[in-house]
Amino acid sequence: MTFDRQLNVLGRRPKAELVEYVIRAFMGVDGARRFVEDEARLRAFVWKVSRLYRNNPYHNFQHAVDTTNAMAWMVTRPGLSKRLPDLYVFVLILAALVHDLEHPGTDNQWEIKTRSRLAEKYRNEAVLENRSLDGTFDLLQDSECALLAGLPPDTHNECRRLLGIVIIATDFATHQAFLKELRTHLHTKGTDFSDPEGLSLLARTLIKAADISNTTKAFPLARLWGRRVMREYWAQGRKEKRRGLPVGPLNDPDKVAFHEAQAEFIETQVQPLFDMLVTVESSIGEAAETLTENRLSYLRLSSHRTQ
Numbered sequence: 001m002t003f004d005r006q007l008n009v010l011g012r013r014p015k016a017e018l019v020e021y022v023i024r025a026f027m028g029v030d031g032a033r034r035f036v037e038d039e040a041r042l043r044a045f046v047w048k049v050s051r052l053y054r055n056n057p058y059h060n061f062q063h064a065v066d067t068t069n070a071m072a073w074m075v076t077r078p079g080l081s082k083r084l085p086d087l088y089v090f091v092l093i094l095a096a097l098v099h100d101l102e103h104p105g106t107d108n109q110w111e112i113k114t115r116s117r118l119a120e121k122y123r124n125e126a127v128l129e130n131r132s133l134d135g136t137f138d139l140l141q142d143s144e145c146a147l148l149a150g151l152p153p154d155t156h157n158e159c160r161r162l163l164g165i166v167i168i169a170t171d172f173a174t175h176q177a178f179l180k181e182l183r184t185h186l187h188t189k190g191t192d193f194s195d196p197e198g199l200s201l202l203a204r205t206l207i208k209a210a211d212i213s214n215t216t217k218a219f220p221l222a223r224l225w226g227r228r229v230m231r232e233y234w235a236q237g238r239k240e241k242r243r244g245l246p247v248g249p250l251n252d253p254d255k256v257a258f259h260e261a262q263a264e265f266i267e268t269q270v271q272p273l274f275d276m277l278v279t280v281e282s283s284i285g286e287a288a289e290t291l292t293e294n295r296l297s298y299l300r301l302s303s304h305r306t307q
């Protein structure tokens with residue numbers, strides 16, 4: 001099956017349609033389908049996941065579906081599918097679906113600044129990612145949607161271990177350190193990701209790329225996603241101001257200019273990741289090219305505004 005990286009899941013779409021995109025990602029990718037023993041159980045799992053996502057402007061079920069579809073597109077690229085063992089493919093699609101489960105619409109810094117129970121529980125480390133991971137493990141215990149129940153014990157343990165590595169990697173606090181790690185790997189080992197450390201690095205690269213892949217869509221759609229993320233940040237900024245807490249760098253609607261912020265995000269965070277990914281799989285180049293065009297479009301819009 002082929003996947004459309006330009007898929008638009010925004011707008012008024014029935015949830016059942018979004019659920020079907022997720023089912024297609026599992027069932028339409030050979031490596032992942034191997035681990036789905038019962039499609040009805042998978043469907044029950046996805047519906048439960050959809051209810052555990054909140055109605056946030058950005059971190060909602062639509063983002064989960066979009067990330068899952070982007071992951072299905074990436075793992076079916078020839079240079080990536082040949083490098084990834086089937087279990088990794090399955091875990092990557094699963095992780096893309098659940099990586100922001102129960103996201104409250106405010107970020108890790110909010111949890112830490114408000115000294116929340118979650119921050120305490122996870123000792124200020126990847127607070128929301130740990131929560132999504134634990135929420136997923138809870139869900140997998142539920143007999144109706146116990147996706148991993150039939151796996152042999154070793155595979156089951158490996159699946160849980162990988163899921164942890166991949167979901168925790170979506171914490172943006174470690175993004176620059178991650179880029180450095182990937183750069184070093186490409187300099188020293190090239191595009192060989194065959195040993196366990198290499199595979200873990202490749203898996204983390206793919207979840208991070210899928211997570212921010214909405215910036216690589218055609219500009220009107222990329223901008224809609226950008227607006228949603230900023231709406232969520234600005235809502236947090238207003239809450240921070242009300243509580244007299246320090247306002248996060250992107251959260252102050254009076255200080256952050258949307259177009260400039262998006263252009264800078266692409267330049268410093270997204271483009272370096274996609275440029276490196278292109279050296280592993282050349283067909284990712286089409287996403288990297290759109291990304292460059294989008295950055296230029298944001299810059300053009302920002303210069304119009306200030307003139």
Ligand SMILES: [Zn+2]
Pocket residue numbers: 063067099100170211
């Ligand atoms: Zn995400």
